[in-house]
Amino acid sequence: MNDSFGYIAYGKDDLYHRGALFSALRLRHYCPTAKITILTDKPFLFEHYPLETVRMSNDQMTEMSFGNRYHFGIKAAGVIELLRRCDRLLFMDTDMYPVGDISSVFRHISPKQSIMRMCEGRPRMDYPKLDGAQISIGDQVLTGAEPMWNSGIIGVHNSNLAAMEAAYAAIAQVSRILDAHTPEQFCFGVALSQDGRKISRSRYPIRNYSTSGKKRFARRRIDEFFAGKGQLGIAEQIEQAAALRLWRTPLDLLRKTFER
Template sequence: MGDRLGYIAFGEDELYARGALFSALRLLHFCPDAKIKVLTDRPKIFSGYPVETIELTAARMREMSFGDRYLFGIKAAGIIQLLQDCDRLFFMDTDMYTVGDISRCFKKISPTHSVMRKCEGRPKKEYRSLAGKGLKLGDQVLTGEEPMWNSGVLGVHSANIPALTDAYHAIERMIGVVKVHTPEQFCIGIALSQGGRSISGHWLPIRNYNTRGRKLFARQRIDAFFQRIGQLGVREQAEQAARYRVWRAPTDLFMQRGIWHF
């Protein structure tokens, strides 16, 4: 079935879909042979681009999010869906974008090894509420002391669909116990570390705008980008995207000096 690069873009804020398209255009510049698939509730945004889309309906999103109880359940279930149509998947959040060739991303992905963005170490104190609850992921009883891997980037082999499915089921049980937004990545990291499997950081030329200040700046820049390139062909758009700056220069940081969280 081959290898795929994937995104999941949904929600009322159009930035997620436009961010995925901007990231995909940069991918197409640095990796012209990339095969890209996007799971999205806004497939029209990707119309006319060499990007395969799978439409997310409102009913499907309710199901994936456990009846709208946990938004990131859509991401966990969506990764499984994307992986069903390929051998290896390299997934990025919509606020991730390449600054160079990442075509070697698949070399480290195997049935026994996955890549994720980074290990964040011990999870937040809210996870201590798992202790003594007997909540399991597979055969492992969770204690809340397990290391947290960041899932903004995830490279995984289709042989691990059962492990990801175990993680998804554990997420549903966990969201009633741990009152934070990260059970999705917590459970995925644990599942992909079980049974002799391992995880490492990706170490690829990928940047992000996943903090408040970065996102505010990137939103303005991405909106302006799509306003100015609408009449260009896909190849020209990809070239423009590769040269287009969405990270902040010192003057931009100064203009955002009133924001506490950069």
């Protein structure tokens, strides 16, 4: 099987690019033979590393985001593009990083079985507005009460490309009605739950720095890593990345309190 790990890194804040590269280095440590593909607007940042890049132009990103109207449309279209290039894909947001061997994940991805980070339950905010809007994914008319799955991690089989593309078409409509950043993951979760398909929660050794406090701490550590280790050989960068801690200890939190 042609299995691939994938990331999407773009934008003015290079933390997304450095985060993807840092995560990929750790992935290479735990899964030395992993195929890694990064969809990015800055492929030059990943030159000489053991991974593949696919370039996104500004025009492509404008189209993916429905005319720069919905930023997360780039992620949705990007996941689909990565999936076109493999049989089974394990996608991670750039603030996700492995802390152990996750290569077994592909054994649990099939035409009828996908993986997402976790189920967040019934969506809140404006989602009831979808009831009566006559937006469909396949034969299913959305009501806004469907379960919301978090898309920080997505494991999906290539046979579900049509379902993902149907979800992307719905994202364009849902994002016009709702003032929220979540239509992308909402529609993907619905599409991957149809026609006998099921989604399982990810229980693999993957950590994240998705909250603001965690992200500030991780940004500093990642910046320091590439400033100090970025000129080392690839093998040494891989080992150094695997040894670097991005999560805060109680002592780190205590120091932050005194800094205030």
